[in-house]
Amino acid sequence: MTRNSPDPQPLLEMENVSVDFPVKGPYPFSKKCWIQAVTDVSLEVSEGETFGIVGESGCGKTTLANAMIGMVRPTAGTVRFQGVDLYALNPKAFKEARREMQMIFQDPFSSLNPRFSVYEIIREPLYIRGQASETVMKGKVLELLKLVGLDEEDMYRYPSDFSGGQRQRIGIARSIILNPRFLVCDEPVSALDVSVHAQILNLLMDIQKSRHLTYVFVSHNLAVVKNICQNMVVMYLGMIMESGSSDAIFANPLHPYTKALLSAVLDIDVTKPRDRILLKGDTPSPIDPPAGCRFWQRCPSAMKGCRTVPAKLVEVEPDHQVACHLISGFSAQQVADSLHEPVSPKSGG
């Protein structure tokens, strides 16, 4: 671990970020609906750390990651990178700021243009910036190829000649050629063969060490996150359920969702039996998320008030916040309000 105390100024800071997507029908007369992909998320990523975002599909983790690097404009809230509000910048400054941030994609098959040679793919960011001569670019690409464990000859091959793991290496080389400080890894191994996972993860960590990078690591695999991340958030339906240092969260998971997620990860330790928490039902649609706590319909210990009162993140110990009424309880006002409000007859599941 690189550091324990939080930086005075975090590298990336998100404040009450929400992202809604309009969904439009195919005809001009159809209604518009909104997907609430990310709702009211605040977090800080400090320099040099690996920050994990964990959640199941459709929880908004990829959207959140995209909002961090300026690929998706948030509907509300601010994103500050090195203290500068990213979305308040003029286009030129915005482009310059983004030089520091890059992304590694989930699917190594669609993230490389099949018509480009490996050389063209890796040098592309430099080429776009237009500041380097051909020889400089060539030297740089060669250096990176070596760094990610590919041969010089591979430079003139095409993506179709490579296996998934090798393609991901090419993607990594491309993402670090501009010497970024901040790298978002969006499920970098989930599309790869099991036996290749470790290679790519180790490579990522080596690069982090040698180039002092800050990672945001998006994953659905808790075991991976536990092993490489210092801080993390657990997301459900666009909201943060639990956040803090991964040590604290894994040592003492507090949110029922985190607990369920942890127990559902089938560890391959076959010797000791574990009791697993089975959640009922399915994840609701982000188009029409439940009122109150977003998790109440599936929560094994949901209370009446959870249906109407949204849960807020509260700090339970240093470096550990949870958004759950079980922990924070209800205020007197909330209790009074919930008494007046009719509880919907529909039960969860």
Place this chain on the structure above:
Amino acid sequence: MADTVLEVRNLKVAFPCPGGVIRAVEGIDLDIHRGECAALVGESGCGKSVSALAIMKLLNTPPAVCRVDKLWLDDLDLTHLPDRQMERIRGKHMAMIFQDAMTALNPVMTVGKQIDEIYLRHSRLSRREARQRTIEALELVEVPEARSRANSYPHQLSGGMRQRVLIALAFACVPKLIIADEPTTALDVTIQAQVLDVLKNMQRVHRVSALLITHDLSVVANMADTVYVMYAGKIVERAAMQEIFLEPLHPYTHGLLASVPRISDERQPFVQIPDAVPHPMRKPTGCYFHPRCPRSNDPCRQRMPRLEGPDDGRAVRCWHPLRQPHEVRS
């Protein structure tokens, strides 16, 4: 053996294509006992799904060419069974659960009708009786409001529900053998846990033998009794589930287990297997694993080892296993 439900000897599948022949499955042997769940584990392209389809005799020829020396389901000899008779066995005596329920269910037919079909085909039931059985089957796999869900189309159900429908479909006639091809890979972890639970219950309750095909070792740990590890079209190790996790013999199995990050694990770096799975058309000579193997030497490069071990116990295909199979036999 009387207790053997599925006996496969020397199953081979090849795909001739313009550039040469893809040797997908290179002679695998399987024995699955009554009520047992055997897992066929391997990475993508190792031939595990092809083997499953070949056992069901569902491979399309062309493009596949398939040979087998012996294929017995309980007391039925399927080795040379013609297509027509095979149709009576599929669905009734052996059934299959597919990976992606969204594509494995007909999108323009209600799920109820799709389950009805199997009763109408394999038993003399009226439409109404069949629907009754369908609803019961859906209730068994814990589909809530089964009666109304039976009238919905696949796209109206969630991923977990669709997978349950597939499970209901497979268990409809209580077959002798269920082949589950990556039954939970497409699902989220929390849903995965629900579905695996249902699958496990169904298998145990009906005492149905199962062949579980997966790349996910944690699914194996949760479900299987016996494990076959496949690599590049060959079985490289066979063991009871506990044994393989406690003491893998093949360097590949060992590397695979070590490279999977665990919750209860020490920190980085992860143990890694170098390189990648060979292309099925360009497999190396000798042992297919030797280019990635830390223990490989000359004989490994020249000759393919045999799967060695006691007939019904542990076996390993390696010149230099971590330990000899007979040494570890308990």
Place this chain on the structure above:
Amino acid sequence: MSRPNVLLQVAQRGGSLVTFVRKLWQHPQGRLGLILAGCLVLVAILAPILAPYDPYDVTQRAAKGLRPSWQHPLGTTTTTGQDIFSMLIYGSRVSLMIGIGTGVALAFLGALMGVMAGYLGGFVDNLIVRVVDIMLVIPTLPLIIVLTSLLGRSYFVIVLVFVIFGWTGLARVIRSLVLVLKNSNYVKAAELAGASRWYIMTKHILPGTSHLIIMNTALTSAGIMVAEAGLSFLGLGDPTAISWGKMLAEAQGGGALLFGAWWWIIAPGIGIFLSVFSFMRIGIVMEEVFNPRMKASSSIYKLFKHLNNTYLDEVFRSMEEEESVVREPPDRSDAPTPEGCHG
């Protein structure tokens, strides 16, 4: 892989017209199409040299309705005694000119509209999609007839009308492909690196659609040739030129059917057939070459027809455990009796 092999692969990529032609040439059917189209172009260019008679000469009263002979390889017309072979050669000019000219213009407009709709999205996309929807329901041939009668019957007008009303098909196809390309991760990566819209359009999106554009140019050219023949047949083409459609109309009007002058009908028919066929071939082969899934599956079926069993036996034998005889007790050595198993 060795160095020369790598270089070869480099040469095979890229999206230039030369590579397309090379790929076509490698495919037997594509080669047929290319050769045919090439010959037709040559014939059209060299028409005054190749044609034995003046096709416009309507004064040969003595040579009316002659059957095919050495003197008149395809006979003469029954009404005015024009040499049909010469007419056929001159007719290729109109057909090819309109076909290729319109095809290229259409490809340009269609690609432009498709890329704009797909890449810019929003209002532009909406507008283009609506226009396409409207064009789809307006009956094309009647509209063309109305417009030629309004604007005059020159080939310029015909080409113009074809272009204005023919781009929708290509635009739809290109638009949906652009939508896919636009959302691909490699475009995202380029955006992240700070690429401009122009860069992404020219480096990633247009090259990605080039095969579709070229393929469609060939196919629409073929379609336009048929349509032009139809227009001329209805007497709506340029009245001054000789075209195959007009020859057919004259044949019908001149009583070729009645007098049994089959050569007068067959000749322009063959002309139309050959020109359309060659362009169709090029288009279809293009699709096969660039749609790998289609190519692979069709070639596998062909391959299967020629598979012989001894070869397969050899393959399966090679999978056997080579040590089986030496090291293993006999219970496994009775294995190799391969039998077919059809699933």
Place this chain on the structure above:
Amino acid sequence: MKRSYVIQRILYAVFIFFVVLTLNFFIPRIGVHDPAERYYPPQGGMSTIEYEIIKQFTREQYGFDVSAFQQYVRYLQGLLRLDLGTSLRSGSPKVTALIAQRLPWTLVLSVSTLVISLFAGLLFGTVAAWKRGRWQDTLLLNASTVSVALPSFFIALMLSFYLGFRLELFPAYTNPNMVAQFDWSWDAIRMVFTNAALPIMSMSLGGIIGYSQITRNSVIAVTNEDYVVTARAKGLPQATVLYKHVLRNALLPLATSIGMNIGGLIGGAIIIEQVFNWQGMGTLFLEANSTKDYPLMMGIMLFLSAFAILANLVTELLYVILDPRVTVGDKR
């Protein structure tokens, strides 16, 4: 959900119709500002005043005596009464009356063509897909490249020449008395169909091969789907799998192409009707064209467009029944 989709579709169709009819109104005005000038050049022995009176009369008759916008409003009002205007022919017949008179004869051709090509196409396409890679499939493939390269009017001419003039199996030209003598008697109906045989044949040939090709490709695509494997894994016999799972899904893309083609079918009959001198809408249109009878031409155009819009709408609504997934697109 479903209902809102249907309403959306209908609204959209109405919108498209409105745009099309507006285009239809303004397109002929590109060239013609005053029918009087164009159609009545001064004739010998006519005084200027006489000529002006005639011109004024013509303008009033064809509604050109007011501004273009007012004409447009009148046009819309007329449409509400299903009045497509007045033809420039002598006797000033209503356009709708002319269309109504010719429409049935065109329908005889196009409906039979559609039915024949659909059924034969489905059959041949399925066979070709089933016998993939064998001679049936190769034959279809070759037939399709040949047939696309042969214009339908050339086929019509050849049929007319061989089956009509040489073999005398069917009338090579339509009997001119067919329409006038038609009286619903058995003989009259038979006469219609012997006369229609060659036009229908030449029109269906392309259709059969086209639909076969679509059917073949979509059957093959569906055969590779996972749910077909599921159906086979259930132990269903091959025929059931083909009928219940493959064909049902393979029909979906076919339905779309039928919807698109129906509109074009009547328009496409123009050339064939001309070859056989069949007294349908196509020949009516060509007659209108040769006399520059724009009200009639645009009336026919509008009718054909409306027909195409309706056909598209019907297939899309049919789709709602055929494919339960269609409404998914709205909420993705």
